[in-house]
Amino acid sequence: MNQDHKQLITPNGNTKYLFFGGKGGVGKTTLATATAVWFADHHYKTTIVSTDPTVSLSAMFGQEIGGEARIPIRHVPNLCGLNINPNDAKGVFQNRLNSVMGQMTGTFGGDVISTPCAEEMATFDQFVTFLEEPDSDVIVFDTAPTGKTLRELAMPFDWASFLQKQIQEGKKLAELMNMDENSFEELERDKRRYENALNVMQDRSSTVFNLVLLPERLPIEETYSAIQGLDRLGIPVQALVINQCILPEVIEGNRFLAARASLQARYMGEIDARFGNLVMSRLPLLDRDVSDLGTLRMIGEILYGTERGRI
Numbered sequence: 001m002n003q004d005h006k007q008l009i010t011p012n013g014n015t016k017y018l019f020f021g022g023k024g025g026v027g028k029t030t031l032a033t034a035t036a037v038w039f040a041d042h043h044y045k046t047t048i049v050s051t052d053p054t055v056s057l058s059a060m061f062g063q064e065i066g067g068e069a070r071i072p073i074r075h076v077p078n079l080c081g082l083n084i085n086p087n088d089a090k091g092v093f094q095n096r097l098n099s100v101m102g103q104m105t106g107t108f109g110g111d112v113i114s115t116p117c118a119e120e121m122a123t124f125d126q127f128v129t130f131l132e133e134p135d136s137d138v139i140v141f142d143t144a145p146t147g148k149t150l151r152e153l154a155m156p157f158d159w160a161s162f163l164q165k166q167i168q169e170g171k172k173l174a175e176l177m178n179m180d181e182n183s184f185e186e187l188e189r190d191k192r193r194y195e196n197a198l199n200v201m202q203d204r205s206s207t208v209f210n211l212v213l214l215p216e217r218l219p220i221e222e223t224y225s226a227i228q229g230l231d232r233l234g235i236p237v238q239a240l241v242i243n244q245c246i247l248p249e250v251i252e253g254n255r256f257l258a259a260r261a262s263l264q265a266r267y268m269g270e271i272d273a274r275f276g277n278l279v280m281s282r283l284p285l286l287d288r289d290v291s292d293l294g295t296l297r298m299i300g301e302i303l304y305g306t307e308r309g310r311i
Helices: 003-009 028-041 058-061 091-101 102-110 110-112 116-132 146-168 172-177 181-202 217-233 256-274 293-306
Strands: 016-023 046-050 077-085 138-142 208-214 238-244 278-285
Touching: 003 208, 003 238, 003 278, 003 293, 016 028, 016 181, 016 217, 028 046, 028 058, 028 077, 028 138, 028 208, 028 238, 028 293, 058 077, 077 110, 116 181, 181 256, 208 217, 217 238, 238 256, 278 293
Parallel strands: 016 138, 016 208, 046 077, 046 138, 208 238, 238 278
Antiparallel strands: none
């Protein structure tokens, strides 16, 4: 158990926003769901939100979890889930997309509305609502792989700023799109929403961005790149979870495991050297699939402890 990590992510009377990001395949969903279950078991009202359309929370909890509304998780009191799919993300952004962006179709054609950029902004707009009006003690975000996550975080601000600049500097784009004053006011409201959300994510006391990695070369490099990318947005990464660590006691003369453990040890030294300013937790390589509540609870206890009740 890492006491520093537990204290870092525990609410102190205000809603705590916990993001889990990293390279694909390193265990983000496992860590995010285990963390959400741990907080719910400790009597915190908890919501887990997945923004990765390739991995469904439904498989983790054995029940259908969609993107229309938060669904109570069976057998886990205090926990609700939402699985956002960018293809059908609803909310303020999508409504505005249908109205304001619809004005562009006459000039640019209908394809502009279905671009990947629009999908990523719709996804971001969906979880902005959780930052605006939180109704949980803990909100855990299971994010898409790092590159897509960074685009989702950065693009709405770039897009809103670009349009505002074009409209303010000569009204050229406004004339091209035939935008009226109401459209500009909607844009300003969205821009303020996104800026407020960014302020929440930049606040170290309310938001903790955890990166998950394996003790291997590519995850280490992607972690370093993600830290730099988030830093450019003013979002600090505060914690790492190193997953699938081979413990000495499980080797038992196995030459393959011994070789892998030796390789991991070298990479662990590099992780300590490159990211030593961050809080780090290590999770051992398990001999089972993480596909049931019992294993999720075991992971939460390894990471955060076994005591009951609120911290």
